Amino acid sequence: MAENELPPAVRMRSIVKSFGPVEVLKAVDMDIVAGEVHALAGENGAGKSTLMKVLQGVHQITSGTIQVNGEPVTIRNTADAERAGIGMVFQEFSLIPSMTVAQNIFLNREIRGTAGLVDDRAAENAARKIFDGLGVKIDPKARVSDLGTAYWQLVEIAKALSKEASVIVMDEPTASLAKHEVENLFDLIETLKKRGIAIVYISHRMDEIRRVADRITVLRDGRVVLASAVATLTAAEIIEAIIGRRLASDLVYRDRQLSGDAPILLEAKNIASNRVLKSVSLTIRAGEIVGLAGLMGSGRTEFARVVAGMDRPTQGTLSIDGKMVRFATPIAAQQAGVALIPEDRREQGLVLEHSVADNLTLPVLDRMKAGGFLSMRKLRDATEDLVTRFAVKASDPYAPISQLSGGNQQKVVVAKWINTNPRILVMDEPTSGVDIGTKTEILDIVRDFASRGNAVLFISSELPELLAVADSIVVIRQGRSDLPLVRTDIVSEEQLQLTIQGDAA
Amino acid sequence: MTSATTITRPALVSRVMTRLDWRSNIIYIAFVIVFILFAIFLGSDGFLSTNNMLNIVRQTATISIMAVAMTFVIAAAEIDLSVGSIAGLASVVTAMTTTQFGLVPGIVAGILAGAIIGAINGGLVALLKVPSFLVTLGMLGLAAGLAQWITSSAPQPITDRIYVMIFGGGDFGPVPGMLVWTVVAVALGWLVMNRTGFGRKVLATGGNPTAAAYTGIRTARIKFSVLLISGIAAAIAGMLYAGRLESGRFQWGQGDELTVIAAVILGGTSLFGGRGAIIGTLFGSLFMGLINNGLILAGLEVAQQQVVRGAIIIAAVALSRKK
Structure with a gap:
């Protein structure tokens, strides 16, 4: 079989995406070939998620072309992407917790039985068949909220497969998995590859990328800075591409001359x-x-x-x-x-719907008063000071913090607690x-x-x-x-x- | 992982108690306990007589119908506080139109009144993204005021015998019409909730709106639909009040929204959306009727009834809450 002559499963050319005046993607090219794992790396805010959301129809491209199996396609919404065979396993899981596994897999595409009524049993059987094919054991009748997060991901993969997806995007798939679950996921990725499914693998972890990926595309500031086979690269080379001019040696110990008799x-x-x-x-x-x-x-x-x-x-x-x-x-x-910066910033560290400013000043509201009432000026000054001091990259400190990248959110958490002295x-x-x-x-x-x-x-x-x-x-x-x-x-x-x-x- | 699989299957009581999430099924336990208590203490007052049982059904039919529709609203993580007022408005609209233009126009007008208000509720929530709590709170006052205004606070008698027979006054042999209405509403509601794509979309919209939207569900349309359905159901309930009591009055349905919402929540539907238990809702509604009936038979005054009823609702809802 002359595989080389086949067009790639997805070919993206000169993809530009702007949010208002901000250009998040600047002429990005990317080829995703059937049966390969294609790592997509880059710092938070480099444009990885945006590129994939464009492919998934969550956002629309400003300019550029997308081809699927050689055919040009227009992806305006998630339904278009689905028709083109693109499935996404979201980082923020996108299942309905109160529904069963089978109901989730076939949501909005319910299998109909007599009189056009939804046939749950048929859906359960179909789901079971998918799981058998993947070699995983999940009860299709189980309620999703009763499953561990590792299983959520499998359900999402099954959901994508049930739609005959030929490209599956996995966004930080191991972030919430235990070690043996990661191994299971890697086995599953092998199974998917053998079926000719292309996988886009978004990850920050070098060891994982080097282990599962065949090729890698690195984005920095909305541009492709590296596109290559993984086998020829060292971890240091990848890291250098990701962080650019900054040296990887930033992760080196600096002796701060501690005195041994400090209290x-x-x-x-x-x-x-x-x-x-x-x-x-x-x-x-x-x-x-x-x-x-x-x-x-x-x-x-x-x-x-x-x-x-x-x-x-x-x-x-x-x-x-x-x-x-x-x-x-x-x-x-x-x-x-004593101040604790907890493990899970989304759950415990931040009020996501609130602004950067509100989050920063929440623990020190008592210090922000003038005459018994909160002083808007003190709040503004404190916010400006903290945003500058901790280099929080927020276009608008009064916009919800959920719009910030993960790294910047974490800076806000750290700043907020250090500011309590x-x-x-x-x-x-x-x-x-x-x-x-x-x-x-x-x-x-x-x-x-x-x-x-x-x-x-x-x-x-x-x-x-x-x-x-x-x-x-x-x-x-x-x-x-x-x-x-x-x-x-x-x-x-x-x-x-x-x-x-x-x-x- | 396997424990979730047996939820809908009948099983031995002990197994049910240990393996099921008993909190979401508290209504059945509460219903049986209260029923037995009433049977013991009020048996001699005629609590167990067929007539009294049918009375409970007759009196709760309007609540049941509104509650079935409300189950969809709450499962979609919305709320409709205007149902009681819509029922009152529909009762006077249908009564006035029937008297002036006859049976069929009267029925159409009654339903239309609910549909219009429901569509306004739904439109404001779906298009302008106003929280349904606020929209329907405003509509509660608006519809009630309208009903009182157009009738100048006067009752609107209904003399059309066929109307009265269709809407709750008549019986089918030994079966009261109100029972038929209840059964039809519950059966239809159950089928739509559990066996149609629409039901799934409602649950998905309430369970995780972002995920639902990513899956291609038009969540705004779903929110509009559930509020429209709730308006129509409330109008039918209002027409049943009008038929059973042979007149339309702006007071019909007043305060029903609280009973309806309590029935739905007691029945196991999550106030946060994503779950909708139609059969639970029916029992929640019957439970409310049961308590009413029992407290009246026990000879409590209206004020005392309210206190006891409130306490029972709080206790049941508190018990049904998940940790």
Whole structure:
């Protein structure tokens, strides 16, 4: 079969997309070939999602052409895209939680039986057939809200397949998956490839891209800066293309000349709590950033919750400035100078419908008063100050924060809490889903904060950034902490990874 | 993952209690408990007589019909507060038109009154994106005022025997007409909710509007449709009031919106959209009628009835709420 002569499944040429005066895509070309995994990379705001939404009919292109299997197509809405055979697995899941798996797969294309009535059983059988073909076990009659997020994704893939999609777009598909679920997804991607389905794989994770993708297109500021086969590229080359002129070496440790006799700000001794924590001890001196490493479920987040007063320890003691504390509520912890930046910014860190300004000033409203009422001027000044100081890229600080990219949202979260003047900042996965450029900026903010004599507990599963920012690292395994590793103890990232994996490896 | 699969199948009570999400089925439990309590304490007052049972059905038919339509509205994550007023308005419009122009124009006019108001509600919500709570709150006052205005607050008698027979006054042998209306409304509602594409679109719109829109569902049209349907159903309820009580009055249906919404929520429909339980709604509505009937038989004053009814609704809704 002369595969080379076949036109690509999708050929996009000179795609331009503007939102008002802002050009988000500037003449983007991209070919997606049947049976390949095509990685799409770039920083947040580079135009990845917009490009895919254009293909999916969520947005309309300003100019340019799209061909599907050699035929020019006009995609004005999602129905057009569907007819052209393009399916999308959305990052923000797009299922109806209250409906069953089968009902979701065939939503708006219900299988009809007698008298034109919806035939759920036929839909269930059809769904079962799709899942069998994929080698996955999901009950088509199960309600989606009762399924884990890994299954949601499978349901979305099945939904796309049921529409005979020849191109499936996966936007950060592993973001909410556990390790073994990621393996299952990769197996599934292999199955789809064998069927000749093209997959566009949007991801920030180099290891995943290098593992599953055949080709890669990198976008920066709305332009294609790299389009190549993945096998010929090193991770460093890809990263360089993504972040451009900035050096990848931003993720390098900077010695901030800590003095060993700075006072101890936070001390935890043998902390245990009901659930996961068995015995965790660590100390953080003024000016120090302590990294907390460990696998998912090792007790990292649980420890952060205890320090922030959300959970109470069943054993052990917590001291601040050498004085023992017992926090009854998170507010008590805040009053003692502890701020927690939680893991999930969308759920816990931000009010998404509110503006950047409202989100920034929410924790410090008490300071924004003049004569008992909120002072608009103080609010405006504080917002301007924070937006500048933390380099938040927002075209309008009074527009809803949901319009910002993930990295900028996270900057707002960090800015908001640092502005409350805490002395101990606990950060749980502060850079997840954030592009490398923003990541280095956040790390700088953290370093700067610590250098002013504050303490930081930095929790992360990304070792490069942990190694870049932490002055010492505590590894936690199955609820127990090791002795802290100082910089000279850490030989390499690989060795640290082995320590974290511990007996489980 | 498998636990969700048995929800609609009949099973042993113990299994039902442990495996089912009992909170969303609280209405059946509440209904049975209250029924048994009334049977024990009010049996001697004639609670269990066939006549009393049929009375409950007769009195709840209007609520049931409005509640079936309201189930679609709430499943689409909207609300319609104007149903009681629409019923009152439709009752006087149909009565006046029947008296002046005859049976068929009277029926058409009554339904048209509800359809127009429903279309205005739906249009404002779908096109101008005004929250349905506000639109229908305004319409509640508007329709009630209109009904009072055009009748100068006077009752509008209906003398047309056929009208009275069709709309609730008549019986089919031993079967009261009101029972037939209820059964038809519930059957139709169940079929549309569970076995048509429209029902799915309503649930999808209420369950996750973004996902529904991405799937190609015109959610604005769905919102318009449910409010239109609710208006028409409310008009039919108003005509049933007019038929059963042989007159149209602006007071008919006043305050029904609260009973209707309570019935729907008690029945297991999520106030946040995405779920619509038609059979639950029927039992929710019958439950409201049951309590009314029992409290009257127990000899409570109107004021006391209101207190007890309110307390029972709050308790049931609180129990049915998910953690």
